[in-house]
Amino acid sequence: ILNVEQSPQSLHVQEGDSTNFTCSFPSSNFYALHWYRWETAKSPEALFVMTLNGDEKKKGRISATLNTKEGYSYLYIKGSQPEDSATYLCAWGRAGRRALTFGSGTRLQVQP
Amino acid sequence: NAGVTQTPKFQVLKTGQSMTLQCAQDMNHEYMSWYRQDPGMGLRLIHYSVGAGITDQGEVPNGYNVSRSTTEDFPLRLLSAAPSQTSVYFCASSYSRAGQDITQPQHFGDGTRLSIL
Numbered sequence: 001i002l003n004v005e006q007s008p009q010s011l012h013v014q015e016g017d018s019t020n021f022t023c024s025f026p027s028s029n030f031y032a033l034h035w036y037r038w039e040t041a042k043s044p045e046a047l048f049v050m051t052l053n054g055d056e057k058k059k060g061r062i063s064a065t066l067n068t069k070e071g072y073s074y075l076y077i078k079g080s081q082p083e084d085s086a087t088y089l090c091a092w093g094r095a096g097r098r099a100l101t102f103g104s105g106t107r108l109q110v111q112p
Numbered sequence: 113n114a115g116v117t118q119t120p121k122f123q124v125l126k127t128g129q130s131m132t133l134q135c136a137q138d139m140n141h142e143y144m145s146w147y148r149q150d151p152g153m154g155l156r157l158i159h160y161s162v163g164a165g166i167t168d169q170g171e172v173p174n175g176y177n178v179s180r181s182t183t184e185d186f187p188l189r190l191l192s193a194a195p196s197q198t199s200v201y202f203c204a205s206s207y208s209r210a211g212q213d214i215t216q217p218q219h220f221g222d223g224t225r226l227s228i229l
Contacts, residue, residue, distance in 0.1 A: 034217065034218070036218075044218075049215060098162055098213045099145070099160050099168075100157070102155040
């Protein structure tokens with residue numbers, strides 16, 4: 001099983017700070033990269049699915065970029081709010097296999 | 113619109129018992145999958161299905177069986193529960209277009225918390 005790595009494991013920021021996390025994945029046979037937001041006591045919710053090198057996606061204050069050649073994706077949160085506190089998961093899909101491999105997530109806590 | 117429904121929400125078993133975790137979706141999704149979530153390990157894929165009658169193994173399939181007789185349902189069976197299977201189990205589904213399953217966002221159920229003594 002090829003690994004998907006996320007960093008940092010956890011992050012504490014103050015309300016209003018902007019922050020970013022990294023998802024690293026194998027660059028060969030890339031097919032798709034997903035980002036999910038997972039709040040405590042809830043189920044993961046999809047944020048973005050990206051398939052093309054250079055893709056950029058935006059949803060409100062959250063955006064993501066994708067570099068398939070070097071095998072990384074960044075998730076950015078602008079002006080963090082306490083309601084952004086959650087674990088952010090990325091998942092990688094490779095060509096030829098109809099399944100996703102998830103990273104272990106970045107846990108974000110935003111202090112008011 | 114219920115989405116993905118998992119039952120039960122909680123279950124305690126004794127070692128050696130068997131049970132079935134139920135998963136149903138009402139979105140007419142072809143692709144369904146089962147994950148387990150353990151501390152520090154993210155979500156690990158157990159089994160998945162790309163349509164009725166078709167299943168395949170994920171990263172951690174040992175000790176689990178699945179079948180897919182209908183589009184809506186994808187039950188996960190523990191044949192002989194072991195303490196190592198104590199975990200939170202998530203079922204997910206996604207739209208499948210011309211086999212492009214993994215380019216579609218997954219919709220998750222609320223999870224089943226399973227403890228095996």
